[in-house]
Amino acid sequence: MAVQQQHTTYLDFEKPLAELEKKIQELLAFSTEGVDLKGEVEKLETKAEAMRAEMFANLTRWQTAQVARHINRPFTLDYLQLIFTDFIELHGDRNFGDDHAIVGGPARLDGEPVMVIGHQKGRDTKEKVFRNFGMPNPEGYRKALRLMEMAERFRMPIVTFVDTPGAYPGIGAEERGQAEAIARNLREMARLTVPIVVVIAGEGGSGGALAIAVGDRILMLEHSIYSVISPEGCAAILWSDGTKGAQAADALKLTAADIKTLGVIDEIVPEPAGGAHRDHAGAAKLLHEAISRNLKELQGLPAEELIEERYQKFRKLSQFIE
Structure with a gap:
């Protein structure tokens, strides 16, 4: 289609x-x-x-955040159609239910089998509600983990697409173990023996993003954002005023250029002129090249070396100034 x-x-x-x-x-x-x-x-x-x-x-950091959230920006299912072939969506966590905010399943990239997992938002009101605005419940993260474990069994590389304001903070989500589900994903992704390429495609919000973002290579689209909290949430906490999002965005340093400088990501993937939302096919072509290139570099590494490099990668993230 x-x-x-x-x-x-x-x-x-x-x-x-x-x-x-x-x-x-x-x-x-x-x-x-x-x-x-x-x-x-x-x-x-x-x-x-x-x-x-x-x-x-x-673009200012606040303007970048607006672009990252653009309603016409390509979502995971868009990239699945433009970059991959033979995608089969798998559903459910085999425990509670199927979370529509996360989609995933096996596909082919350049003819080779991969497991693709990503957040999925909606464009119209009905779809936004159906996808819970791209905010997963615990069963979404457990579904993602089930697919990762399947990829491990069948020796399939994993590609994830991150695009969420954050994990869903509802009472039901907390009752069903939201924090535990995210923490388990972090632990299990850290020790998978297959290559993992992560793409920050839109919003990379807090632990809700990180739960599918522990990987060997972290790619970030040029006009996406990655942060421990949304600018509005940060402003509400620091100044009790959610309207100071622009000020908070500057403090958070959440753009691709900022995050690359901090050493959190490995590569910035350029977008077509005017942003990915103006040219889905052009954005997909640029991203396709980056994903393929990084996977080829990783697939030659022994499992022990892959895990050790992943471990060292995340151990080096913190920066201290005395």
């Missing part, structure tokens, strides 16, 4: 670009009525392209 590109939704800071692109569309409409406006359209398209490039090259 082909991925349907969504109608462009403009963010607040994109208003000048929206006005310019609207004018281009109006001129194109007039051109179809027998008036030749090709030259004018080309000038405006060149101007729009330059504006878009400059705008996205100088």
Whole structure:
């Protein structure tokens, strides 16, 4: 099934670009009525392209967070259709139920079998509710672990897509062991003997993200974010004012460039001009190359070396200043 590109939704800071692109569309409409406006359209398209490039090259951290949450941004199922083949979705944790906020199952990458697991958000209201806004319950993490253990048995590399505001904080989730489910995933992922490539594709929020993000290579899309808490949540705790999200975003240093500087991720994957939400196929092509390249580098390593390097990788994350 082909991925349907969504109608462009403009963010607040994109208003000048929206006005310019609207004018281009109006001129194109007039051109179809027998008036030749090709030259004018080309000038405006060149101007729009330059504006878009400059705008996205100088995003603030808060603007980056908005892009990472864009409703048209590709989700896990979009990447599954564009990068992988022969995907078979598997359901349930064999204990409580099936969590629709996490999807996963075996697929093929360049003809080779892999296990793909990722958070899944929704675009319209009905789908958002069905996917619980991309916030998994404990059964979601237990489903993910079941699939990882299956991958271990069949010697399949694992690729995960992280895109969640965080684990669901509801009473039911806590009663069913949310913290235990996340902690178990961290422990078990640390000692899997198959290669694991993690992609921070949108929002990497707190332990809800980390529960499927312990890997040998951590890739992060250019306009995604990764943080211990959302900017709004941080602002609510520090200043009792959730509207200070922009200030909190600066303090959290949550952009790909920030996280790469801190040594938390291994690679920043570039996005098409204007962000992945404008060009799903282009974003998938860039990501496909990065995932394939990293998996090939990892697959030649012995299991003991893979585990030891993964262990050392996460042991080195903390930075102390005296």
